[in-house]
Amino acid sequence: MKMIEGFKVKIGTLCISSVLRDITNHMLGVNYGEEIYYGLGCGLFFAYTMSNEVVGLGGFTDLILDNLRDSLTLTKVETYAPDDVVFDKIRFSIDAGLPVLVSGLHFHSKEDLALDTEATEKLDLPMNYHYTIIAGYDDETKELFMADNKSSGNVSYENFLKFRDHRNMLTQFLFPPTLEHLDARIYAAIRKLTDYWYRMPENPKSFADVYTTDFLHLSNVYNTMEGLENFRKLFLHGPEMESLENFQKSMFFIQAISYRGTGGDMTRGLYSRFLREGGAITGEDKMLEVSKLYATAAREWRKFFKIFDGNPTVIYEQIKDETQNSVFFEAIEQVYQCEMTAMSALNDLAYGK
Template sequence: MVLLEDFQHRLSVTCRAGNIRDVLAYKGHSMSEAMVFGVANSLSFYYVLPDETLERSEYVLISGNSHLGLEDVASNLSLSYETWLPESEEQKWKHVRELLEAGHPVFMDAVLSMYMHHLRATPLFGMGGSAAEREGFVSNWDDMFSRLQIPAGTHLAVVIGLDEEKGEAYIIENNLSGIQTVPIRVLAEASNPKMDVTLHPQGRYSIYNIPQELPALAQTISRAIPMTMQSFLGGDFPWRGIGALDRLARDLRHWPEMLPMEFVENSMHMIYYVSEVASGGGLYRRLYSRYLKEAAAICGDDRLAAVSKEYQVLAKQWRTFTKGLSDGAGRAAETLRSESLNDLIGEIAAQERKAAETLAEWLPGGELAR
């Protein structure tokens, strides 16, 4: 058995930023989930129709963040990042054990719905969790994903131990307070399913090599904020950034003509799930608001605190919009023609552009763009 016994875990609203926060803390660097999310250049917007991707999907792919967080955190915090796609399951788990023995928590991409029913809280390090917490977590996922025929592979867990005699892996789940165990054979299948999966994890696993000292946070923030916003505003990709958000505002009322009705209804539920369950509220805008508030204190710049409040408003607008879609999925065509919802997504797009343009020109000690 190998186990990182000093690993401490706190609940988080996102699997990537929260798990990266825990791994950084294990290596001696205290940082909030919101700060990790911000310096990862994570805030974005994606809108991809099923026929615009090679992925097999039963819904419109919509997200408020970029899944490049692992790579961008490494770049912005001067970490060494390594990732592998295994040649075989035997080789993979042998290597995972070696990484754990060397003191590395291992990030593992996986299809959560394929192993969540096997999770079992383990009373390690004083963090036992509860059966009620686990059941609520599983129920939330089942409510959304039971309607889909093709599972989604967008989850990230952290492996902190293996007990090969018992056939168990010890893992961190961001939504559960206790250390969890899951059968290694089940986690192996969930990390590299032999079936069609939207955003297939392909068996991917990764680590950070984390130095004793990181760059000053003020310096990292000063680079990350303009970079994030320039990426959001720039580029010619119709499926990413402000262009994708503008396109959603144009497309929304036409979804019934563009997609099979089952896909339309799935999409209307999924966007609410992503906004309010998977991202901590407001399509990740609430989390980014918290980041800007922290950044304002670190950089001694109240102007960031002012823009933080704009993202609080955007988070509330996104919640209203996505809840309206989910609540109205049973009468999809009528809901999607709603003038109030179409006006609201247009207003959101305009406010997103305004906030991003403001931050894209921000420099510490300088003037925010007006």
């Protein structure tokens, strides 16, 4: 196996912030955690999505990659690589010591791959936007060494071609010599994030939009503050409650995508750690205070997901029964209040109030 010398991979919460951590740390010789890259990518987000049958929650923006490019002053290079030339291009990059980023299904985990397949079948969602690094190749065994946020190992050339995104793109990054003025970059990312929430609610679109707008024929997509308000007002009062089948689809979305895809807490724990590390880097005590608020929000989201982790038929009947449903609506209110408190404090931090 021809490997990029010294390249190290670690597990993480999200695929994109984990792989960018590994690539950037290697190329610049630094050792920052995933939380720094998630925060610099302005990843914290909320979306409430609805179709005629299904509702879903989105916890981070699909613009993390582009935001990170801007925050780290990187140059992103995308190359079209059809099947007949893709391995030549990968060999060239690995030989030059450059890791390659690809998107596709989960290349390693049979469990995650099975969930990808189930999501495609149940919700008609394309699940081929999972980011993975290529850091080695072996032409004798016809395998690639690949790593994502959960695992790493060898993937056959055959499976790579089978599971990669149909757009057939390879992505690489050109880096500046050093990563300077990280404190200023942290403040800029926090301000950009609060602008998304308060002043540009339609930008960026949520991660869920990429999948659901075209494939679930959504009638409504609510982002950031508008998303939170509609989640509080509409969740468990909309199309998901019109039939058991709709409810089962919505609960599958929430468990398989919203829960699994955000580390179990809508990435609030990850953002809390970003603020904690950011406070240490900048010396800003207020970041540590806001970090605690997002840690609280993370705990409340975990509680929220837990009460929906059970037999959908039983939960559906409990929600419809006014003598049993208070626990569900109290959980909605609790996460809403935590979100509003934390974001208000973050906005004050961003603009020095």
